[in-house]
Amino acid sequence: MGFPTGDTLAAHGKWLYFSGLEQELRERHPELAHRVFFNSAGPLLYVKVRLSGESGIVLAICRLGHAETWTLTGPEPDGLPSVWAPGTPREVLIEALAAQATARLAGVPVASPWRWDESERSEVTELADLLVEHGITVRRVVAGNRWFAYGSGYAPELDIVESAQGNLVEAESPGGVVVHASVTPHLGWLLDRYLPDLSAWGRVDLNLALWGRSRPTPGMLSPQADVKQIAELIAGGPDTWTQDIQLAPIGLYTPPTPFGFDLEEAVLAQLPLLGFSDLKAGDGDALVQSDTHHVVWRDRESKTLSKPEVERLNGVAAAAGTERPKRLILITNGWLSRPAAAFADQAGAFVFHIDHDTGRLDAVNPLAREAMPPRSDPRKHGAGAS
Structure with missing residues (x-):
């Protein structure tokens, strides 16, 4: 046998x-x-x-x-x-x-939370429940279960949301306005609105909208957040939002001339749109000025930055503060080693790669990826439960 x-x-x-x-x-x-x-x-x-x-x-x-x-x-x-x-x-x-x-x-x-394909209650399932009470269609909720289907029920497709995007709710108001509210491990709550005419996401300054003042770093820390207030803000819709709290999409930056870009101009045209609100033009040797962050440029196109290099730059950033240490924002045309990226996260440093042709910024370490807007086009996802 x-x-x-x-x-x-x-x-x-x-x-x-x-x-x-x-x-x-x-x-x-x-x-x-x-x-x-x-x-x-x-x-x-x-x-x-x-x-x-x-x-x-x-x-x-x-x-x-x-x-x-x-x-x-x-x-x-x-x-x-x-x-x-x-x-x-x-x-x-x-x-x-x-x-x-x-x-x-x-x-x-x-x-709830089963209606959102989640097994446990969380801040995002609570937000989804509140949005439904306001008559908002919830397209999807992502927390413990990061797998979902989209497209046609006869031939569904699979998408898996990466952990760097945090837990999220994607919703659509009766007027067709799509919003993406997420809560990430380090930055807290972020709110982005989809702009179909531009095929891009623009950030909403939650701190300014709810508390009347901006933070110099993206996100609203979760202990300070009131999920009910976030739901009411979303339900009110863009017609009730002031222009001050609606930021333009970061991904639309293009150099002002076909002959390349100015580094300072490229940084100032993009990072404030993510919520780095106190950046301004540099003075002297400083690439960009900030009371909170120390912005450093490193040309390393053919070299990966090591952990010791990032540790040294982080120390320089901390020492640049007068009353309190500053946090590092590193702009580079190179990349980081894995230990360097892990240290950057631990130190609360943001590392962005700049494209040498377009001047566009992209996140390098996981902390910087938390600050980036959504990448997906919500029009490919059908509306979910409501």
Whole structure:
């Protein structure tokens, strides 16, 4: 008798996993037990909670693009599935399935946070709930679950949001204004508005909008943030915002002449749009002046900056402060080694790469990436739950 092949063992392991899902779903939710069905014969294994007749909420493993994902699919043939990463714990999948089925059977919206494809409450699920109360359509919420489907329900595509973007809510007001509110580990809350005529995102100064004063560094620290006030600001829409709090998109910078760019002009045309609000033209040897940051230029196109170099520059930046140390903003046409990037994050330093042809800035270390606006075009994502 031959030993089973790898494919046979994998198929049997998958069957056992689905069988366990069925059993645990019945045990956790006895009120749904008579509706639970396990399609054990295949070829597609799935667990279903029947709603009416053969229609129901189906939990299965599907391939979207090049990746296999857990998907929760409702009875609507053109609806987008709820997508969960392959490593999602079994109890989370069970509760997500039960929440979807229970809501459908009761004829009510799916309870938060499950309606946002999240297993735990967070600041972004709270914001999403508040926006719905204001009549705002929430397109997507990203926190613990960073996988989601978009496009057509008949041929959905997969997107995975990188952790540098933080936890986020993308929403659309009745007037078609799309906003992107995110909370990042180091910078706190950021709010960006999509400008379709420019195909770009422009930042909203949350500190100025809510507290009447700007911070010299992007973001509004989470302990200072009031999620309810952020929701009310978004619900009010751009018509209620002053021009002072709406900043132009950083990605639209172009040199004023075809003969290259002025370094100081390029920096001042972009970094303040991210929320570095106290930067101004330099004096003497200083590239740019600031009471909070020390801005340094390093020409390293053919060389990666090492950790000792960044440590030295950070020390120079700290010493440049009079009453308190300044934080380093490093502009370079080169890149950082991995240890240098890790140190820059630890020291609270922002490192930006400047394109030698266009003068456009891009983030190098993770902290600087937190300060950047969203990259994706929201028009490719359909509206989500509301």
